[in-house]
Amino acid sequence: MNRGRRQALQQGGGVTLLALVAAAGWLPATARAQSWNKAAFDTKTMAETMQAFGGGEPVQSKDIVFSQTPDIAENGAVVPVGITSSIPKTESIAILVEKNPNMLAAVFDIPPGTDPAISTRVKMGQSSNIVALVKADGKYYMASKEVKVTLGGCGG
Amino acid sequence: MADPMKIRANVVGDSTEVKVLMSHEMETGQRKDAQGKTIPAWFIQNVTATWNNKTVLSAQWGPAVSKNPFLSFKFKGGAKGDKVIITWVDNRGDKRTDEATIA
Numbered sequence: 001m002n003r004g005r006r007q008a009l010q011q012g013g014g015v016t017l018l019a020l021v022a023a024a025g026w027l028p029a030t031a032r033a034q035s036w037n038k039a040a041f042d043t044k045t046m047a048e049t050m051q052a053f054g055g056g057e058p059v060q061s062k063d064i065v066f067s068q069t070p071d072i073a074e075n076g077a078v079v080p081v082g083i084t085s086s087i088p089k090t091e092s093i094a095i096l097v098e099k100n101p102n103m104l105a106a107v108f109d110i111p112p113g114t115d116p117a118i119s120t121r122v123k124m125g126q127s128s129n130i131v132a133l134v135k136a137d138g139k140y141y142m143a144s145k146e147v148k149v150t151l152g153g154c155g156g
Numbered sequence: 157m158a159d160p161m162k163i164r165a166n167v168v169g170d171s172t173e174v175k176v177l178m179s180h181e182m183e184t185g186q187r188k189d190a191q192g193k194t195i196p197a198w199f200i201q202n203v204t205a206t207w208n209n210k211t212v213l214s215a216q217w218g219p220a221v222s223k224n225p226f227l228s229f230k231f232k233g234g235a236k237g238d239k240v241i242i243t244w245v246d247n248r249g250d251k252r253t254d255e256a257t258i259a
Contacts, residue, residue, distance in 0.1 A: 036201045036202060036216050079222070097220060102220065104218050105221055107215060107217075109213070111212060113232045118229045119229075120227050123182075123222055124220075
């Protein structure tokens, strides 16, 4: 028997098994994502989202400003969104799209020393309000902006 | 393994501005293929940025973030030559870490 070949086979088998385990998601939680708030990302209304975050009714605030966000987005698959909060002690900024199948698009945790201003790009299924939800000093604040979409980003 | 991220970090005044472009499909789980079968969701769930062993931004994303996500943010501090490290993890447990030198 060819020893080299046998060893190679054994090692090969091991790798396949590990890959299978990884693919099936059996790796311990630490090897996978850090916390991901599934409850919040599954919500369909603002009230549900607030409940998932454990916060009350957010307060409308003029200290949250949208930047780089268009009034009319030609392509709903790539809508630039920039949010700047000038509320002291801003802890996190969330982006919600009102008419998407699930409202919550992203949550950014802002540690001290990081500017409470982020920008990214999101998908929008149709014209809708984009809501910026800011948590500052334990309280929630919000601002919204309507964005018209000429071509939806969630169609098949 | 996914393609590397493009990361640019520049000193702006007393802060560092970081811009990241990731390479990811960001499949929503809402679309159907030609046979009418739902394409399973596949998207980045967690993004973490660190500088000097300190987390400067962490994010949780849903599938509504655009394909090949773009992200930009700013943090206080950072000097030319420092490293900014960005890691993402997707809902399949795949992850990717890249770093950039602040310029």
